[in-house]
Amino acid sequence: MTGFEPHLISPVGRVRPRRLRATPAMRRLNAQTRVHPASLVLPLFVKEGLREPAPIRSMPGVVQHSRDSLRRAVAQAAEAGIGGVMLFGVPEHRDAVGSQATDPHGVLNVAITDAAREAGDALVVQADLCLDEFTDHGHCGVLTPDGRVDNDATLVRYAAMALAQAQAGAHVVGLSGMMDGQTAAVRDVLDDDGHDDVAVLAYAAKYASAFYGPFREAVDSQLDGDRRTYQMDPANRREAALEVALDIAEGADIVMVKPAMAYLDVLADVAATSTVPVAAYQVSGEYAMIEAAAANGWIDRRRAVMESVLSIRRAGADQVLTYWAVELAGWLQEES
Ligand code: PBG
Secondary structure, eight states: OOOOEEEEEEETTSSOOOGGGGSSSHHHOOOOOOOOOGGGEEEEEETTTTTSSSEETTTTTTTOOOOHHHHHHHHHHHHHHSSSSEEEEEEEEEEOOGGTHHHHOHHHHHHHHHHHHTTSSSSEEEEEOTTTTTTTSSOOOOOOSSSOOHHHHHHHHHHHHHHHHHHTTTTTEEEOOOOOTTTHHHHHHHTTTTOSSSSEEEEEEOOOOOOHHHHHTTTTTTSSSTTTTTBBBBTOOOHHHHHHHHHHHHHHHHHHHHSSGGGGGHHHHHHOSSSOOOOEOOOOOHHHHHHHHHHHSSOOOHHHHHHHHHHHHHHHHEHHHHHHHHHHHHHHHHOO
């Protein structure tokens, strides 16, 4: 016999776990995981040339923002008390190397400055550091003449992009491209240029996932094909430890697991071993699935959203990127 086995000692139930479930007050006191607005991050899309926000069909309730509506969304996020925003830009013009990503007047860089001004000290402004929204082929990096994603040539573009984002006022750069060595390349250029205060969030364990589907619509993605030569194989759990170890060694301040719900085992592994904070990204497809089922009346929307984010926290995420961040913060306020 190992440890405490109450059913052997007390067949009539001296130990009754239901005691702690009997009232709302008892359940609240004994909850082993909590979700707090401060640990939520809201992803936001801003599209060049829009006058009004444009709905994203596959993500009901989420929009592509205009420059003005983005400012309002950041103010609302600060008001809601969430921890941060993650910005994605959708440019009007794309090319092979993603020139708009490094142009100080590019849609994302302008949005970073606007958001940082709006946020003040109230929340952390983070920017997606990846080329896929900016390239005409839709890949996260630049291509070799024969069409493969060129890792080391891409690092040069990421370094330039990191500088543009830091100069625009980003507090955190989110490296989502899954190139080898991207964290070191970006950390080095930031430090050399005096931006040692800008933090690096490494999308360390990012899987080649079908759950990014609706995001492709959100950023008008040009991709034809997939990202399996750079994003991780969904079959691999141990490999996440390698990616996380590399990113931490290269100077990552925060590491991420993405997607969240289909990868809670990976998230639990990373949370158990990481020496830096761990983020998880509840991605567009996770959002769309719950919204679609709720719209059909098949699940209770509010309960499903709450449970999904709670499960990601329970698995070990310190912070959660979720499209429900602001609405969820409102519910949490109501309940506290
Ligand atoms: C790449 C990036 C993607 C997402 C965030 N950053 C798309 C991809 O890797 O294909 C997906 C986010 C989501 O699905 O919500 N810039």
